[in-house]
Amino acid sequence: MIAALVAPLVRLLAGVHVQQDLAIPEQVRIYIANHSSHLDFVVIWAVLPPALRVRCRPVAAADYWSRGLVRKRLATDLFRAVLVPREDISRQNNPLDLMISALGNNQDLILFPEGTRSADGTVHPFRPGLFHLVRRFPAAEILPVNLENLSRILPKGEFLPVPILGRVTFGSPMTPLGKDETKAAFLERCRKGVEALGSPV
Amino acid sequence: MTIDRNLLILFGGVIVALSLATVITALIRRSQTDSPVLENLSQRVNAWWAMVAVFGVSLALGRNGVFLFYAGLSFLALREFITLTPTPRGDHRTLAWIFFAILPVHFLFAWAPWYSMFLIFIPVYAFVLIPIRSALAGDTRNFLERTAKLQWGVLTCVYFLSYLPMMLYLPIEGYEGQNAKLLFFVVLVTQASDILQYIFGKLWGRTPIAPGVSPGKTREGLIYGGLAAAGVGTALWWATPFPPLPAAGMSLLLVLVGFLGGLVMSAVKRSLNAKDWGRGIPGHGGVLDRLDSLLFSAPVFFHVTGYYFATDMYATYAQPAWFELILQPWKLIW
Numbered sequence: 001m002i003a004a005l006v007a008p009l010v011r012l013l014a015g016v017h018v019q020q021d022l023a024i025p026e027q028v029r030i031y032i033a034n035h036s037s038h039l040d041f042v043v044i045w046a047v048l049p050p051a052l053r054v055r056c057r058p059v060a061a062a063d064y065w066s067r068g069l070v071r072k073r074l075a076t077d078l079f080r081a082v083l084v085p086r087e088d089i090s091r092q093n094n095p096l097d098l099m100i101s102a103l104g105n106n107q108d109l110i111l112f113p114e115g116t117r118s119a120d121g122t123v124h125p126f127r128p129g130l131f132h133l134v135r136r137f138p139a140a141e142i143l144p145v146n147l148e149n150l151s152r153i154l155p156k157g158e159f160l161p162v163p164i165l166g167r168v169t170f171g172s173p174m175t176p177l178g179k180d181e182t183k184a185a186f187l188e189r190c191r192k193g194v195e196a197l198g199s200p201v
Numbered sequence: 202m203t204i205d206r207n208l209l210i211l212f213g214g215v216i217v218a219l220s221l222a223t224v225i226t227a228l229i230r231r232s233q234t235d236s237p238v239l240e241n242l243s244q245r246v247n248a249w250w251a252m253v254a255v256f257g258v259s260l261a262l263g264r265n266g267v268f269l270f271y272a273g274l275s276f277l278a279l280r281e282f283i284t285l286t287p288t289p290r291g292d293h294r295t296l297a298w299i300f301f302a303i304l305p306v307h308f309l310f311a312w313a314p315w316y317s318m319f320l321i322f323i324p325v326y327a328f329v330l331i332p333i334r335s336a337l338a339g340d341t342r343n344f345l346e347r348t349a350k351l352q353w354g355v356l357t358c359v360y361f362l363s364y365l366p367m368m369l370y371l372p373i374e375g376y377e378g379q380n381a382k383l384l385f386f387v388v389l390v391t392q393a394s395d396i397l398q399y400i401f402g403k404l405w406g407r408t409p410i411a412p413g414v415s416p417g418k419t420r421e422g423l424i425y426g427g428l429a430a431a432g433v434g435t436a437l438w439w440a441t442p443f444p445p446l447p448a449a450g451m452s453l454l455l456v457l458v459g460f461l462g463g464l465v466m467s468a469v470k471r472s473l474n475a476k477d478w479g480r481g482i483p484g485h486g487g488v489l490d491r492l493d494s495l496l497f498s499a500p501v502f503f504h505v506t507g508y509y510f511a512t513d514m515y516a517t518y519a520q521p522a523w524f525e526l527i528l529q530p531w532k533l534i535w
Binding site for chain 1: 276283284290294301479
């Protein structure tokens, strides 16, 4: 209910449109995108066609999104985020298990493999979590997404968004992880896949 | 503002012209194989229907509707301008001031109306505030360029554009309550000039005027299209406060300044490495791609019309009494 109101509002603010032609895959999907603003997952969530929006869950840092009542309610109730720990990772406290169980429940994930927001607009090297996730759940389709200008709408450390026009570009699914492909090669291939969708600088 | 018969006739004329364009486009598309140019043509015609509908509704809503409509357009135009203008993080707070304070406050003064504040709010107060806010943010890289870009965006997309709704306030003797037609006239002649220059340019255009800036603008297109648009304007003299000959002169002024305004905005666009200002209007590009020629023609037309009829905007729309009370609140007590 609330989602049906919030999504158009977000699209209006960020100047982006619903991606009507986005294919609905049979298998689960992992959206991988560059990260520069708190708006990032909200905007991807808002431009997805409703059929895809209901089955996607952003992966967000538990230490940030569990703080404060409003933030927590937003993250868990509205966006149904998979809140993962960034610190004290152990066998019992493993972010991968949470993601795998979401994928196992036929839920798509929105993942920002850079791990943190980039301040300079470039796409930073991807963290190894994506590689381990794909190795443990090879059936998932990996779809690169490029986000532009969102860091200008709401930069790191600011609270008031400015109505600049953002852009969301969805790519075609990545070729699955090769048998002999190394971790570094795979992560770099994914990073390039996201980066290549952006406007040339 | 009441809607008079002549205004309805103007609207009727536009709807007939658009219907003709729709039929012709459909006929051409049936007789020829599809090409990107034809696809674009029919997109453009469809978008014109939507634009005329919104423009018409705003006029029908009267003064408040018109000012709200142009404040909205101003917002969309400025948004496109700022999106293409690279602004670093140091400008974030300045941008918030521009979008959420300067733009609405300017349109409030325009709507009120308080004429001298409408005239100076942006050139004085906004232009003082913008560099101050950016300097306080502490980023000095390209400071002058950044400030100039923001100021230019506010000047064109907010200040110049707001002259269009101000047409409603020109106190012309014997034309009271009919100013909506003046606004209609300015928009119609400028847009007709754009369209006719485009058509005549496509048909007979040979000599580009400024190929580096805008390869589509040709001397033949300007002369034939511009004359045709001036002819349209002259034929509509009965809807304006002007007699036929001055109406012809004012139409030529709109054509010429509109053309040059479009050229300047194209140059700005090129310098920002873009082909279109945005993707807001299918077939046309962004909102600014449609408004560019009006940005320059509106303020010039407004003032020249003011001189012609020797209007006294200052006296008609003087400082409102409540403002004195804000500056000297003790007068409330004494």
